[in-house]
Every structure is written in C-alpha cells, then in structure tokens.
Amino acid sequence: GITSGAGAVAVFLVTVSGGAATAVADSVGLSAAALAGGLGTGLLVYFMAWRRGIDGFRLILIGISVNAVMQAITTWLLVGADIRDVARAQAWLVGSLDNRSWDEVHLALWCTLALLVVVACVAFQFKPLHFGDEVAAGLGVRYGAVRAVLLLCAVLLAGVAVSAAGPVPFVALVAPQVALRLARCPTPPLVASGLVGALLLTGSDLIARTALPVSLPVGVVTAAIGGPFLVYLLVRANRR
Known part of the structure; x- marks a missing residue:
C-alpha cells in the first residue's frame, strides 16, 4: 500500500x-x-x-x-x-x-x-x-x-x-527473485537485489526510449516484463 x-x-x-x-x-x-x-x-x-x-x-x-x-x-x-x-x-x-x-x-x-x-x-x-x-x-x-x-x-x-x-511497477517483485536465482541463496541477497533492480530499471528505460517505435514511460516496459514473470512464479508455486 x-x-x-x-x-x-x-x-x-x-x-x-x-x-x-x-x-x-x-x-x-x-x-x-x-x-x-x-x-x-x-x-x-x-x-x-x-x-x-x-x-x-x-x-x-x-x-x-x-x-x-x-x-x-x-x-x-x-x-x-x-x-x-x-x-x-x-x-x-x-x-x-x-x-x-x-x-x-x-x-x-x-x-x-x-x-x-x-x-x-x-x-x-x-x-x-x-x-x-x-x-x-x-x-x-x-x-x-x-x-x-x-x-x-x-x-x-x-x-x-x-x-x-x-x-514504477514490478521492479521490487522481479529484482529479488532474479538475484535469488543468480546468487543461489536461500533468501534474496540485499546488495544483489539492488543491483539487479537498478539494471532492470535503466535497461527498461533504454528500451522504452530507443527500441520502440514511440517513446514510452519506463513503467510500461517494466510491467510488460514483470507481468509474465509473476505468472511464471505463480505457476511454479502451484506445481510445487
């Protein structure tokens, strides 16, 4: 909230x-x-x-x-x-x-x-x-x-x-989960999560400004990335 x-x-x-x-x-x-x-x-x-x-x-x-x-x-x-x-x-x-x-x-x-x-x-x-x-x-x-x-x-x-x-949506959801898998830790690592979040935000902003036909807010790109990732996490949890 x-x-x-x-x-x-x-x-x-x-x-x-x-x-x-x-x-x-x-x-x-x-x-x-x-x-x-x-x-x-x-x-x-x-x-x-x-x-x-x-x-x-x-x-x-x-x-x-x-x-x-x-x-x-x-x-x-x-x-x-x-x-x-x-x-x-x-x-x-x-x-x-x-x-x-x-x-x-x-x-x-x-x-x-x-x-x-x-x-x-x-x-x-x-x-x-x-x-x-x-x-x-x-x-x-x-x-x-x-x-x-x-x-x-x-x-x-x-x-x-x-x-x-x-x-900006989904950055706080995606970054710790990606860092958790990269670092192979039992809990999300704080520093790695921050670095992944920064990379996700700047990379999404670069895509929003240069790779698309029209310039879009960065939140549109992070939502497009985070939405499918959330579905993946839910599907994986249900399979477990």
Whole structure:
C-alpha cells in the first residue's frame, strides 16, 4: 500500500485545482508530497497490523486492503478531474524517468544513502528473525524494535523512490527473485537485489526510449516484463 498511498496523494494535488492543494504542490512539490503520502500510508498499515507485535501474514493482508482503498481513491479522483490533469496524473502513475531534475536525483540519493546506513547497522540482527521470534529473543535480539526500524526504512526507501520516478511497477517483485536465482541463496541477497533492480530499471528505460517505435514511460516496459514473470512464479508455486 505504500506506493498506492504516495500515488493517491500526488494525484490529489494534481487533480484538485485551487485552494490549499495547489499551494502545497507549488511550495512543497509533488515529489515531497508523494513521499509524505507513502510514509503516512506505511505508518497506517503498521499501526493497523500491530497486535502486541507484528505478524507477517496480518501485515500483508492489511497492506493489500489499504492498497485497494488507495487505488479506489485514485480512480475516483481521476474520474472527476479535468482531462488535462488526468493526463498529467496518469503519466506520473505509470512511472517515468522523463523530465526528472537533478534536485530530484540528489534528494533520492542522499535519502537512500542515509537510510542504507541505518539498514546496515541493524541488518545483522535481522538474520535470527528467520528462525522465529522465540529463537531471536533467546539470542538477545530485540525483534520488535529491529522489525519496526527495518519496516520504517523500507517505507521511507519506497516513498523516496516513488517521489523521484513515480510508482514504477514490478521492479521490487522481479529484482529479488532474479538475484535469488543468480546468487543461489536461500533468501534474496540485499546488495544483489539492488543491483539487479537498478539494471532492470535503466535497461527498461533504454528500451522504452530507443527500441520502440514511440517513446514510452519506463513503467510500461517494466510491467510488460514483470507481468509474465509473476505468472511464471505463480505457476511454479502451484506445481510445487
């Protein structure tokens, strides 16, 4: 639900004319508003899923529900908006690297570096969580605090990415799965997943700009790659 929440806030600022929304869009910027929307949605999901701790299954179900609500809000805003605002909002929702400024690059870069430092500091405590909360507690890991910090970092990293390029689809799904198979690890490797994701995004953007008859947003190409890959994963899981 993080990217959908960021997208809903951005679409609201684009489609609602006049008043406070336009003032926020002009002064704060669409990227910052999307980042705030992603953070707010992530915190909403976290607090709704909290029941004396965080259960992964409950977190996923609530995230799916919030994602559906945010998509419904986005659709409702687009249906009632001016057609020119709809075109602008839809181009942003697909995910694109076109017309991005160095200010957006610098914001994404410094935020990402700062958050990765935090992730690196607590990542070694995350490994025992794969064996369950009881084992992690027995090894001296404060699993509640570690999980909360890593979830917050994940929300902020996703929000920063969406604020810079829009909600580019399927990169977060495809990259870890490809890295998992390349590295032959039991769990998706963090660094390799990031490198595969960067390669997938830049390669898809190159295809979208040069290999097709018309220039398209990068999100169209990543969706064309990720959709069949998702079907492959589902078929493979069903066979197992």
